[in-house]
Amino acid sequence: MTSGSEGECADATICQAAAGFDGPTGLGSPVGLEAFALAGSPTSTSPPAIAGIPEQTQTLSEQPGGWTGEPTSYSYQWERCGFTGANCHPIAGATGSGYTAGVADIGSMLRVRETARNAVGPGSADSAAVGPVASDVPRITGLTAGSGITGSRLILEGSALDTAARVTLGRLEAGFTAISPTKLEVTVPDGAKTGKFYVTTAHGSATSKAKFTVTLSITSLKAAGAGTSVSIKGTGFTSSATVAFAGTPGTVTFVSAKKLKASPPAGVGSGPITVTNTSAPAGTVSSAQAFTP
Numbered sequence: 001m002t003s004g005s006e007g008e009c010a011d012a013t014i015c016q017a018a019a020g021f022d023g024p025t026g027l028g029s030p031v032g033l034e035a036f037a038l039a040g041s042p043t044s045t046s047p048p049a050i051a052g053i054p055e056q057t058q059t060l061s062e063q064p065g066g067w068t069g070e071p072t073s074y075s076y077q078w079e080r081c082g083f084t085g086a087n088c089h090p091i092a093g094a095t096g097s098g099y100t101a102g103v104a105d106i107g108s109m110l111r112v113r114e115t116a117r118n119a120v121g122p123g124s125a126d127s128a129a130v131g132p133v134a135s136d137v138p139r140i141t142g143l144t145a146g147s148g149i150t151g152s153r154l155i156l157e158g159s160a161l162d163t164a165a166r167v168t169l170g171r172l173e174a175g176f177t178a179i180s181p182t183k184l185e186v187t188v189p190d191g192a193k194t195g196k197f198y199v200t201t202a203h204g205s206a207t208s209k210a211k212f213t214v215t216l217s218i219t220s221l222k223a224a225g226a227g228t229s230v231s232i233k234g235t236g237f238t239s240s241a242t243v244a245f246a247g248t249p250g251t252v253t254f255v256s257a258k259k260l261k262a263s264p265p266a267g268v269g270s271g272p273i274t275v276t277n278t279s280a281p282a283g284t285v286s287s288a289q290a291f292t293p
Contacts, residue, residue: 044125071116085129147213170195191288246271
């Protein structure tokens with residue numbers, strides 16, 4: 001080959017052929033983007049970088065590298081690489097400073113080539129590859145805790161969790177905060193029973209493989225009438241459990257680990273009932289429904 005260009009980096013001298021050397025194959029010459037740089041053309045002093053999350057539908061941004069030679073213009077070429085970051089090939093049309101990962105990128109690494117130009121000629125440098133690109137369909141691969149009381153927090157681990165719109169434990173809505181695409185902090189909802197977590201996003205839903213065991217919870221309240229005792233059902237109650245009505249202590253009778261009977265104090269107002277265990281499973285839990293005198 002004595003003329004033309006390889007196409008992947010056509011503006012760089014290393015990718016151009018001429019009599020006496022073959023840039024694309026490196027035959028008879030050193031290999032590297034700067035191997036045939038013209039004296040005075042831009043030379044990379046630090047490579048470009050990529051900012052953003054390598055996930056389908058997420059946009060990555062090129063962070064400029066450092067250059068000598070006072071470049072007057074820049075261009076970009078995003079490349080799709082193998083799982084190890086090697087065997088990179090240009091992505092057609094991906095020539096802006098930002099790139100939105102698509103279906104074709106799932107499982108691949110991505111990098112960007114920055115080309116700087118001045119009056120003498122161009123110089124190019126590659127970023128480190130990022131990825132592999134994850135699908136935007138959510139997955140739950142694990143829980144950081146397999147059990148806990150209502151009101152406690154745990155982390156759901158998986159992928160594409162940062163776009164969660166709804167999280168439930170069984171049928172109950174759970175509060176959550178997205179920490180990253182792989183981590184979702186979840187609060188065990190009041191009234192919850194042992195069950196699986198479900199995460200819903202605009203791109204699909206995911207279910208935890210393992211059940212989360214609720215160790216202490218108030219699942220229902222039942223009062224026979226005004227001024228009478230209240231039957232409190234749930235799980236994890238101990239003989240030392242105390243009960244409060246809207247924050248005011250009441251009297252309590254232990255029936256079983258799943259049932260308490262409690263009498264409200266005179267003059268108490270409406271509000272949640274709380275049960276506190278001082279022995280395992282220790283903690284304070286609240287009823288999902290309010291007590292009304």
